[in-house]
Amino acid sequence: MNSKPGFVASRWLSGLAFGAGVLAVPAAMAQFSMVPAPLCAPPKASAHDVEQEFRIDAARHLYSCYPMRIYRGKLPPLLHGVMMVETELDATGNVVNISVVRKPAADEVAPWVLALIRRASPYPAPARMEGGTVRFTETFFVDKSGLFQAFSLTEGQR
Secondary structure, rough: OOOOOHHHHHHHHHHHHHHHHHHHHHHHHHHOOOOOOOOOOOOOOOOOOHHHHHHHHHHHHHHHHHHHOOOOOEEOOOOOOOOEEEEEEOOOEOOOOOOEEEEOOOOOOHHHHHHHHHHOOOOOOOOOOOOEEEEEEEEEOOOOOOHHHHHHHHHEEE
16 A cells, blocks of 8 residues: 555545546436326328438427427537437337437437337328338437437537
8 A cells, every 4th residue: 555645635536536427327317217208199190202201200299299308409519329210100100110220329328219219109100101101210319418309300519
């Protein structure tokens, strides 16, 4: 053991910094521990017959379900998580399958985004899509506060 005063102080400070980091992790994860009940009304069928346009209807529906979780304005330069998801809907707009295309760096974001998507079902029915079903990809930009934007409706980044 080194008995130098500077050594003891630096060990104590590094332990304090480590401890602060450990305490901050659960607080950050708390934002993603629960998905609120969706507030949206049953959606109307989508008038779009192209995947890129349909996903805007789906994003608007998701925004209407979780208005309290939408990041308003331009996103900050450093995001907590970026996640790309492919969602498959049946002819009535119910979620059939969700596949993660790009996993976020923050592990707590993926299950949270997947739960948001599932709980917002049914989405607008893809009535004009060939076969009556649709598969579309959406990217989610998630802030550390637990607010998000979808790529289809993003307001950009600072």
